[in-house]
Amino acid sequence: MAAAGIFTHRITVITGHYGTGKTELAVNLALALAAGERPVMLADLDIVNPYFRSRERKALLEEAGVRLIATSQACTDADVPALPAELLTVLENRDTLGVLDIGGDPVGARVLARFRPKIAGEDYQMVYVLNANRPEVREAASAVRCLRAIEETTGLVCTGLVNNTHLCGETTAAEILRGAALASAVAEETGLPVLCHAAQERFAEALAGLSAPVFPIAIHMKKPWE
Numbered sequence: 001m002a003a004a005g006i007f008t009h010r011i012t013v014i015t016g017h018y019g020t021g022k023t024e025l026a027v028n029l030a031l032a033l034a035a036g037e038r039p040v041m042l043a044d045l046d047i048v049n050p051y052f053r054s055r056e057r058k059a060l061l062e063e064a065g066v067r068l069i070a071t072s073q074a075c076t077d078a079d080v081p082a083l084p085a086e087l088l089t090v091l092e093n094r095d096t097l098g099v100l101d102i103g104g105d106p107v108g109a110r111v112l113a114r115f116r117p118k119i120a121g122e123d124y125q126m127v128y129v130l131n132a133n134r135p136e137v138r139e140a141a142s143a144v145r146c147l148r149a150i151e152e153t154t155g156l157v158c159t160g161l162v163n164n165t166h167l168c169g170e171t172t173a174a175e176i177l178r179g180a181a182l183a184s185a186v187a188e189e190t191g192l193p194v195l196c197h198a199a200q201e202r203f204a205e206a207l208a209g210l211s212a213p214v215f216p217i218a219i220h221m222k223k224p225w226e
Contacts, residue, residue, distance in 0.1 A: 002216050003032040006196045009125040011090065011098040013112065013156065016129035017137045017146050018104025021164040022046075025129060025198055026101035027057055028217040034064045038097050041090045044070040045111050046103040057220050091118045105146065106153040116155040125159040127195060130186065132165045132179040140185035147190065160195040161187055162215070171199075173206035180210055 007029060014026045023046065030042040042061060061068050069086040090098035102109050112119065128147050130137070137143040147158055165171075165179025176199050183194045196215040197207060207214050 003029055006213060006215055007033070007125070007127075009123045010094065010096075011100065011119065011122050011124040013100045013102060013119070013124060013126040014129060014162075015102040015109055015126060015150050015154075015158075016104060017131075017134055017143075018108065019134050020104065020129040020131035020137070021166055021198070022104065022129050023101055024217060024220065025162060025164055025215075026099050027061065027220050028198070028215075030061060030066045030099045031064050032215075033097050033099070034066050036097075038095065039067070040065065040097045040099070041067045041069060041086075042099045042101065043087055043090055044068065044101050045087075046101055046108060060220060087115070088118075091115065091122060094122075106149045109150045109153045112154045112156065119156060124156075126154075126156050127160050127162050128158045128186075128192070129162045129164045130179060130183050132163075132182040133167055133175065138182065140182060140189055143182065143186050144189050147186070158190075158192060160193050161190075162195055162198055163212075164198040166199075171203075173203050176203060176207060177210075180207075180212075183212075 012029065014022045016022050026042060030040055033040045058068050090096060090100070102112060130143060132138050137146050151158055161183050163176070163179040163183040165176050167175055176197060180197055187194050194212040196213050197210055198215045198217050199207060200218065201216045204214055204216070
């Protein structure tokens with residue numbers, strides 16, 4: 001299983017700046033985990049980005065055996081967004097593996113604040129996704145500031161970094177390697193490990209020299225006009 005040895009905790013919280021590809025990572029991770037023996041739930045808690053939502057791939061996920069739960073679309077602009085009651089199932093059912101797809105920045109991450117005691121008491125990891133092509137976080141200092149703000153908002157501690165640098169259909173190995181350099185710089189400043197580099201399998205050979213493993217992904221999330 002592609003996730004083995006990388007995403008080893010029962011609950012994986014995926015966060016980062018908006019536009020870094022968190023949802024693509026969340027969908028791919030849920031599908032990879034579904035290849036194992038334990039039931040998998042993916043919670044789409046993104047209240048920031050109206051375009052790239054895990055719920056858009058509901059059929060794909062459910063076909064793979066992943067149970068998808070999502071926030072109410074009617075309350076996405078509320079100060080306290082409506083969260084599905086099923087979220088408690090992810091947190092309390094310890095037979096289930098949970099992937100929590102969180103909206104970008106502290107604004108998106110605030111949905112987790114009220115569940116901090118429950119999450120903190122579980123076997124969780126909160127991964128911070130990096131994309132060196134996002135102008136707001138392409139430098140290590142700004143990426144770290146965003147990471148710390150998310151931690152402050154959620155009351156949870158980030159446990160690892162994922163390099164998910166891409167340019168959609170124009171992604172090259174050179175872009176991913178540039179993201180690897182950013183991830184290394186953030187790791188040095190924060191002391192957090194680089195868990196993996198998310199990339200399509202066609203880049204595996206070019207990325208073979210990286211110290212962290214490559215987590216193979218397929219492109220499932222499309223722009224609304226595609």
